[in-house]
Amino acid sequence: MATAETRQEGARAPFYLPVADECDIFEAALAHRLPLLLKGPTGVGKTRFVAHMAARLGRPLYTVACHDDLSAADLVGRFLLKGGETVWVDGPLTRAVREGAICYLDEVVEARKDVTVVLHPLTDDRRILPLDKTGEEIEAAPGFMLVASYNPGYQNILKTLKPSTRQRFLSVDFDFPAPGREVEIVARESGLDEGRVKNLVRLAGKLRALRGQDLEEGVSTRLVIYAATLIAAGMPLERAILVAMIEPLTDDEDVKAGLLDIVSAIYG
Numbered sequence: 001m002a003t004a005e006t007r008q009e010g011a012r013a014p015f016y017l018p019v020a021d022e023c024d025i026f027e028a029a030l031a032h033r034l035p036l037l038l039k040g041p042t043g044v045g046k047t048r049f050v051a052h053m054a055a056r057l058g059r060p061l062y063t064v065a066c067h068d069d070l071s072a073a074d075l076v077g078r079f080l081l082k083g084g085e086t087v088w089v090d091g092p093l094t095r096a097v098r099e100g101a102i103c104y105l106d107e108v109v110e111a112r113k114d115v116t117v118v119l120h121p122l123t124d125d126r127r128i129l130p131l132d133k134t135g136e137e138i139e140a141a142p143g144f145m146l147v148a149s150y151n152p153g154y155q156n157i158l159k160t161l162k163p164s165t166r167q168r169f170l171s172v173d174f175d176f177p178a179p180g181r182e183v184e185i186v187a188r189e190s191g192l193d194e195g196r197v198k199n200l201v202r203l204a205g206k207l208r209a210l211r212g213q214d215l216e217e218g219v220s221t222r223l224v225i226y227a228a229t230l231i232a233a234g235m236p237l238e239r240a241i242l243v244a245m246i247e248p249l250t251d252d253e254d255v256k257a258g259l260l261d262i263v264s265a266i267y268g
Contacts, residue, residue, distance in 0.1 A: 013052050023056075035168060036169060038147065039151075039172070040149075046149045049174075061101060066106060067110050068110060077090040100140070101144065102147060108150055119148075122144075127139060182221060200224050207259060215250060224245065230244060
């Protein structure tokens with residue numbers, strides 16, 4: 001199937017530092033069988049948050065990285081030829097529905113339009129998944145939860161969730177952590193001392209201020225962690241910042257030069 005899928009069960013909860021009441025909202029959504037939509041920029045911890053909550057609550061998790069070619073069949077399943085016989089093979093969404101697992105659709109708006117048609121019956125009080133090709137109508141097992149994410153600031157007018165879909169979900173807005181909280185996260189994840197992390201986070205804030213001007217996207221917390229990890233491992237500061245926080249943001253040489261000027265102003 002044309003989908004990148006991972007399954008997690010019984011894993012130790014990955015580190016996640018709450019920013020507000022998102023953990024409480026996730027638990028309430030699971031308890032009341034409500035779907036949840038996570039909105040926010042790339043690299044602010046949406047996927048990590050879902051993995052953390054699934055492990056913390058002891059729930060199996062199917063994660064699907066959505067893309068332009070992802071179809072409803074990739075999620076629900078299809079007939080495949082095995083050993084000379086044609087057999088039905090469940091997709092990740094169908095497996096999650098049958099097992100009562102969490103199914104996380106990362107960047108759901110990247111998927112083809114037929115995907116939302118499949119999701120609608122699972123996001124209201126029916127909680128069913130019709131399989132037209134097999135004639136089944138699967139009722140979601142206890143514990144099933146649908147979680148989706150997307151980046152509304154990045155998506156254009158042709159790639160956004162319709163109101164009829166958005167209003168089927170609870171919704172939590174994710175953003176970059178406050179500087180003090182981000183310093184704690186980056187230090188914890190990279191092993192770099194907080195004293196040196198502070199300037200990296202300060203630099204990230206300056207670069208994010210250019211979003212929508214010289215930069216399409218601001219530098220993610222993920223990239224700050226990458227830079228800190230390289231520095232902690234002994235890479236020279238300037239090189240680590242260049243490869244982790246400058247080069248991933250733009251290919252424009254003039255813009256790079258301007259970003260390096262900001263680096264010099266902070267570290268000069």
